[in-house]
Every structure is written in C-alpha cells, then in structure tokens.
Amino acid sequence: MTELVKLSLSEQLEGLKTKSFSSKELTEAFLKEIKSKSSLNTFISVYEEEALKNSSIADKNISNNRTRILEGIPIAHKDIFCIENKKTTCGSKMLENFISPYSSEVYSRLNNLGAITLGKTNMDEFAMGSSNETSYFGKVFNPIDKKYSPGGSSGGSAAAVRANQCSFATGTDTGGSIRQPASFCGVTGIKPTYGRVSRWGMIAFASSLDQGGILAKNAKDAALALHCISGFDEKDSTSLNEPVGDYINEINSKEEHVLGIPKILIDKISNNSVKENFNNAIEILKEDGVKIEEIDLPHIEYSLPAYYVIAPAECSANLARYDGIRFGHRSEHASSLEELYFNSRTEGFGKEVKNRIFIGTFCLSAGYFDAFYKKALRIRRLIKSDFDKAFKKVSSIAMPTCANTSFELGSISSPVEMYEQDVYTIPANLAGLPAISIPSGIHNKMPLGIQFLGSYLDEGKILNLANKFQNLTDFHEYE
Numbered sequence: 001m002t003e004l005v006k007l008s009l010s011e012q013l014e015g016l017k018t019k020s021f022s023s024k025e026l027t028e029a030f031l032k033e034i035k036s037k038s039s040l041n042t043f044i045s046v047y048e049e050e051a052l053k054n055s056s057i058a059d060k061n062i063s064n065n066r067t068r069i070l071e072g073i074p075i076a077h078k079d080i081f082c083i084e085n086k087k088t089t090c091g092s093k094m095l096e097n098f099i100s101p102y103s104s105e106v107y108s109r110l111n112n113l114g115a116i117t118l119g120k121t122n123m124d125e126f127a128m129g130s131s132n133e134t135s136y137f138g139k140v141f142n143p144i145d146k147k148y149s150p151g152g153s154s155g156g157s158a159a160a161v162r163a164n165q166c167s168f169a170t171g172t173d174t175g176g177s178i179r180q181p182a183s184f185c186g187v188t189g190i191k192p193t194y195g196r197v198s199r200w201g202m203i204a205f206a207s208s209l210d211q212g213g214i215l216a217k218n219a220k221d222a223a224l225a226l227h228c229i230s231g232f233d234e235k236d237s238t239s240l241n242e243p244v245g246d247y248i249n250e251i252n253s254k255e256e257h258v259l260g261i262p263k264i265l266i267d268k269i270s271n272n273s274v275k276e277n278f279n280n281a282i283e284i285l286k287e288d289g290v291k292i293e294e295i296d297l298p299h300i301e302y303s304l305p306a307y308y309v310i311a312p313a314e315c316s317a318n319l320a321r322y323d324g325i326r327f328g329h330r331s332e333h334a335s336s337l338e339e340l341y342f343n344s345r346t347e348g349f350g351k352e353v354k355n356r357i358f359i360g361t362f363c364l365s366a367g368y369f370d371a372f373y374k375k376a377l378r379i380r381r382l383i384k385s386d387f388d389k390a391f392k393k394v395s396s397i398a399m400p401t402c403a404n405t406s407f408e409l410g411s412i413s414s415p416v417e418m419y420e421q422d423v424y425t426i427p428a429n430l431a432g433l434p435a436i437s438i439p440s441g442i443h444n445k446m447p448l449g450i451q452f453l454g455s456y457l458d459e460g461k462i463l464n465l466a467n468k469f470q471n472l473t474d475f476h477e478y479e
Helices: 009-017 023-036 048-063 105-112 155-162 179-185 219-229 263-267 272-287 300-321 337-348 351-364 369-390 415-422 426-431 459-472
Strands: 043-046 074-078 116-121 169-172 188-191 212-216 258-261 291-294 396-400 435-443 446-454
Touching (some): 023 043, 023 074, 023 116, 043 155, 048 116, 074 105, 074 155, 105 169, 105 219, 116 155, 155 169, 155 212, 179 188, 179 446, 188 459, 219 435, 258 272, 263 272, 263 396, 272 396, 272 435, 300 351, 300 369, 300 426, 351 369, 369 426, 396 459, 426 446, 435 459, 446 459
Parallel strands (some): 258 291, 258 396
Antiparallel strands (some): 169 212, 188 212, 188 435
C-alpha cells in the first residue's frame, strides 16, 4: 500500500485503469501518509470519511467504464480555494470559522473530472509569506528536513506532494508562491499565464497578480493537472477566452527551443552554488540541442520594489471587507462601532498581513499615490515590454527559481530579507507570463530549482522544456 503513494499521476491512472489497485486502496494509502506524517502540519482540514466514500463511487465508475480523466485520483487543495459547505480559512484567524456557500471553479473542474479531495493544505496567512511561518494554524515543515522551511505561501501543498500525501495539489502564485515552495521541496510547480485559470472562488490577495496553478511530482503530472483546470470561466472577469493547449501531447512533441539567458542577472548571483547549478543545468540542455541566446532584461532589477508597492496596495483594498461586520472574525470586546472595526482586525489578522495592509494603504494615500503606486505601474509596463522584446528572439527564458536553497525555520527575521526570497519569481507575475519550476540539483542535501518562463499562453512550450530536462536528469525523483 505504501508503494502506491510513490507512483506518479500517470502511473496511478494506469493502475486504476488496469485494476492493479482500487481508488479506495489508493485513497487509504494517502490518508495513511497524512496521518503518519501529521507532524509536518501540511493540512488544515482532512476529509477522510468523504474521501473514502467518493473513492468507492470512483471504483464503481471504473468498473462500469464511466471513467473521467481524473477518476479516483486523490488530491489536495490549498486552503484558499472555496469548497461549498467546507471551511476555507486562508490560514487566518480572520476566516477560522468561515464556511463557504459556493465552490471555486478550480475545485469544481477537478471534482467534475473525478478527482477526490483529501483535504485543504496549510498556507501563509492570506498567501502573504515566503516560508509558511505566518499561518494562524502553525508553520509547515519541509519533509526533507524538518529544520527547514517548505517555502510559501503554497508550502503546505508543496510539502504534501513531497511527503507523498496526495497525487498532486493546487496552489496559488502571486509573486512566486507556487514556484518557490516547489524549489524548496524539490517538486514541480507551474504558474500559468494570468487569466488562464479561473480565479472564481479563490480568495484574493492581489487581484492583478494572483494565479492558480499546480504542484506535482513531475512535468508530465503538472501538464495533465493544469489541462484539467485551464479554460475560460464567464464568472471571472479576468478569465481568458482563448483555446487551451493540449499540454498532455505538447509535452512530448519535438520542439526546437531557443532558450534566453539574462546574462547580466545571472552574473550578479551572489550564491556560487546557485550560479553553478544554473549553469550546469543550461549545459545539460545545450548538449541536448537546445539553442542558447543571451538576452537583456534591463528593468528586471526593479521587479522587487515595484511588486512590494503593487501587491500590498491591492491587498489593502481586498482585505478591507474583513471588518468584523460583513466578513470574518468579530471581536467580542468592543463598546463602539469604531472599536469593533479596530479590535476585529487587530485580533483577526496576523503581523505579516497587518504590515502589508499598512504598506498598501500608505502607497494609496493622498500625496503618495503618484510617487509610489503610479510609478510602480509604469515600471511594471517596462518589465512587460522587456519580456515582449526578448520573446521575439527566444521561445523561453531560464532563471534560477530562488537565490538559495531552503533556509532554516525562524532564521529570517528581517521583512526585507524575506521579501528578497521572491527576487527571481516576481517578474513572471508582473508580466502575467507562465513559469514553471523544476528540481535542478542538490546543495547541502536540500534541492535547488530552475525555472522556465514562457511567452503569453505558452504553457505547452515550458512544460515541454521542463519534461526534456527531467528526461535527461533524475533530480525530480525521490522516495
């Protein structure tokens, strides 16, 4: 039974198809892993009884040849995706007892395709964090070594995949929150083009940056899962009404890749292990026939400051609704309306969320709007323009996923140092481009990651490139 959880998604689907094992056996095996590794704190909610019931239904469907694409596959959802009549906490005391009256589009699509939801994974509060230490429900531990961070904010999902507690998991990426934990945990994480996956029922952090995506064992698994959640949704005003690529077949097609390397950026990498690992990964691809082209991204160095104006500004607007009256935690210690607002938000939000609300409110305030927010939007346009020019020469762009391997939990106290964890992932969010992180090596027993960025709606190309690299290496394989 324990061997079942180590299978890839495609191997699980094949086993269910040939009746080598049942969905119930597969579900029980994953639930056993969740229980035995509960000290990792990867899950906020587990739906054991419901999952087992649904696995029996899946087995009947398989027996009666009524199999859907993901029939009987046990998965997990980041606790930012609403599920009707289930708690959706966003890792916050503010939503500790929130029962959603409807389901997110991402959940609905996977559920309608036969996937079985095992539960909701832990996350940084309201997706604000790079270490999974800001959750009201406690920090998540990296399954490779519990002294280390799994990354954030989708650290619970990344850790659950690495710990073999689900077949794959959903996540969200606002400034790297899928790719950074994927790198820290040594799994594959993909953020698609902004608007490719519906944000309906996905609780907002920064609306122009948030994007749902997938954490999986490898690029093939990610391609299938992403295909299942992609597509137009009329309920989401930012959803793209564009055809969805056949990622499953595209991943194995013979593509001629021209890979762009922002050499000035790479030369500035201070961590020699990260630089050496990146260069080695590029050499592997080069030897396999991938063409390498140097590119210039002159404004990319301004990504971090621009992001930490835009994201907090949007967060301060989105989180204004949590006031103790309309939504969220309501303080029991208030003698006036103003005190009710103040106490509810003081008690309901954690320190990191408060910090970002303060920053965002300041940036949007009279006298500072032009100096900070408008300027950040102009920088964002310049960064997007740089990528547009680069993609006229290359088919994809490579960068390290992170500036370092995972750090020890509690070792970073400076907010600025924590924000710098996203230095290589943020540009893709600002430009709205697809990006995938895959394992590319090991340093001091912890994984390193490389990411590939694609042009608008070029998920297929970066999945193909990621799969090519994984066919040439074994960094993505683990017990």
